Amino acid sequence: MVDLLLEWRPALAEQVDGSGSSPLHIASSDGDSDVVRAILRAAPPRTVYKKDSGGLSALFVAARMGHHRVVNEILEWCPDAAELRDDNGGTFVHAAAKEKSDSFAKEKHRHSVVSLAIENPMLRGLLDVQDKDGNTPLHLAVAAGAPRVVDELLRKGKVRADILNNDGRTALDLAAGSTSFFTTVKLVVMLVGFGAQLRPQRQDHLKLWSGHDSIAKDIERTSDSLAVVAVLIATAALAAGFNVPGGYGEKTGEANLEDRLVFKGFLVLDISAVAASVVAVILLVYGKASRSAGSWKSFAAALQCMWASLICLMLAFYAVLDAVTTTKAVYRYGFPVIFACIVVLSIFIMSRIEPVRTSLTVWRFMCHRAKSSRQTGWRFMCQQRCHLKGWHAVQRQFPLAGAYVLNLCLFTATYVLIGIVGFVGISWLEQLQRMF
Template sequence: MSFMCSKLYIAAFEGRTEDVIRLLITGSGHTHTTTAATNGRSSLAATPNVPTSFSGIHHPGRPSCSTREVTAERSTLLHIAAGQGHCDLIADLCLRDSALLCSANSSLDTPLHAAARSGHADAVDAIVRLARYSGVEEDTLRETILGGRNGDGDTALHLAARHGHGEAVDALIRLAPELAADVNGAAVSPLYLAVMSGSARAVEAIVGYDGASAAGPMSQNALHAAVLQRSELVSLLLGWRPALATETDRNQSSPLHFASSDGDCSIIEEILTHAPHSAYMQDSDGLSALHAAALMGNRPAVKSLLQFCPATADIRDNHGRSFLHAASLRGHSSIVSHVIKNLVLEHLLNKQDRTGNTALHLAVKAGEYNVVSKLLSSGKVQVHIMNNAGHTPSDLIENSSAFSSMVRLAVNLYVYGALFRPQRQDHIKEWAGQDIVKWRVAASKNLAIVSTLVATVAFSAAFNVPGSYGSDGKANLNGNPMYNAFLVLDAAAVTTAVVATILLLVHGRASRPHRIWFGFILSIHFLWLSVLSMMLGFFTAIAATSDKKPTLTAMSRLIYQGVYILIVLLTCLIMPGSLRGVLSFVFGRQQHLKRRLNRQYPFVVICAFNTLLFIVINTVALAAIEITSDVA
């Protein structure tokens, strides 16, 4: 077996039948190194997907090229012609050497594989027709050529389906429909591969054969793949074999599980129309399609499933959890809202799983504040239920790993009167979900840098006053109300920034441990006051030096809106619940609950109180900007 010369390769690749015949007869590609050879190499370099290693190969002493010459992958001339769809060349080669029809390259691909992979339906027809014309027996034709398998166990139909060549698939099914029943070395059927390619024509051609296989990897069928593709493919498959909707994969998941997790309601409804009982099927974890939709937060999918099969709401998984438990654990508040508003589903709100946890237990344990808030605000959830370990939802706050999550949950549960389990108070351990001490130390250093910068800027502004100085060394704007306001605000900025710096760096290290937090929180308030004073001082300085009322008004509006947006964002960030809830928590009368919270979560009350103080300070600051704007 010899390697193919470059000119023969190029001629076959480009479909130049006359040149291929000439080379096979005269062998000019081997003996001539004239302009023709040079042109051959140029053509090779310009041809895509052709290995340049063949250019310049010379076989001295041979009178002509041969049909048995191969490429580096052991592909013959017929492989090349079939892969490019050159039917005239295919016919000529087959008539010269019919043995090429059954030749296989290093991947065990036959010429029919090459034609199918490239999607040349006419080449597929030509190869089969020529095989019959050459006297190949029908059994041999179906087993060796049409049914021949490459190194991966793929038939030509597998390759055509994998690449979505609908015409080639149609041609192969017409020639040998039984190929649709074969699976390759990975136990995957042509139909599954056609679905994955997204070719509706290929799928339609295969399902025209009743005996076609729908097998896929991991025991899936073609419908499992189709539900994640297009509804058109789903319709074709269900119209062909509705039983696909009730077949499961290795994890016992049905196609409806797949569709529900994806959330396409049109596909879900079509599957339920053909196989309504598939909604009751459970996977190896006991999860139904409704569970899958709830876990992904697909509210429209949940509504569709409940509309078709409302009784599926009572299906429980292997842990005894309903779809509401699943949604609560994942924090999908939209699913929880749907359950709360539906009278038929209300009984799920307080239903316990096998460990005694309600949806509220799981939401608190997962730190899903939005779900907890919706459950509590519904007024339909019992907050005193204990699980099998004797824990109420409030007891599970200790599982929170983040400080903000812990505070939000504690405040919200307190507002709705959630109880802790009865226990000796001296056995209570303080919350240790986050290393607050390390966080405070790092935050103190960063905030000290900010306060120092504010003090420096404010101090410099006192000696670079607006309007500059006169020849007598006094400020030109001395006596101007806005200038006087600037001096007051600048002095306030310097003072509060210096106090914040001292509290952060000096007081924090010299104080006793129980006073450190008081100084840290106080320093934050002073730092924020210094920032507000500096911003307001900037505005008064502009007002003192400007004589254009429209410009000043626009400036005041801009500063006011900027400060307002900043305050709202910061308030939303630190607010542990609604304003009403925080007020109820700080000034509430449930002292026994507050004492219990203080013992395990000592920072909750402090955080809530300082949030209110922050709101008061900022309200005053916004009012000051309004007053200053009116005066100016």
């Protein structure tokens, strides 16, 4: 239909409405690449460069909405359109980076537009361009709270993270304006991991992250629910301890399976689950009552204990199956099912709390303070001193970022050590029992 209309009257492609929007603007906003292609075939090249009353061309509209196919279509027809600027001096990469996303899907679409510029050698020069305010696409992506876009710019785009805007702020400075804890942690981990630093300023003028106070309130609210969960875990573990598999002897009152190594493993796991859950309750109560800087540490330690108690409880259930059955069905079905439950639970939790998409970035963040160089002499010492000063400033402004990453590493280590090693250990206990 669009082809027929434009064939009948080609001038329709250049007409604008009250806001200065042409049909190309409308089609770019909708993300309809077929209509955009039809308009580009019929309209003169100047249509691509036409701006609406807001100073945006169709390329900028498509970039803002995250329609990477439309952006690619326009650039294929008019490669010079990539040099267009809006009224603030920004490129279409700025337009894609600065839009705030209220959903993961929208951020993913805008991330695709940025990826388009990164993958095209002719467009990579736009990645570090500054607008009239001195902001690069990285500045705007951080201010918009878009971790995926920031990760793409840093990891694949290799953009500079040390550029100052006209206000004298780096991209890391703008991360302090985010109100979401997880978004802030993601931004700080990625930026610091790629060498970003805070602007030079007096240390007594440093301001804590704006959402720091809200975290204390969130911890206080969450502690009540987590304490109930920890008590339930302790109750389940205690019940399993009193109702041991195989029952008790009628005369001695001792457990019938006390000589089995797997049964002893069950007791160790069950006791560990009870102890860890009780410690978690104590830490949660202490953290809520203290209302001090230590409340975050108590809360994080309580989460670690709860996670360990859950893993121990699931391993204890597997040990019970191994102790009371003599068939190989427990290895064929019980092991995969329980292990799959732990893996699914871990993946679900990690997808919600993982700060970055690659473990390499986390490693770079953790090693940032211990950064080394082969240089020697006074020059190296001066560089190290400046580096440590910058790291200390980051710790003061974002005190929870480093603690969060450390606890995430402990969380992963707990899963590997208790989960995987525990399953293998229980299987070996049964084999040792049969050998001796």
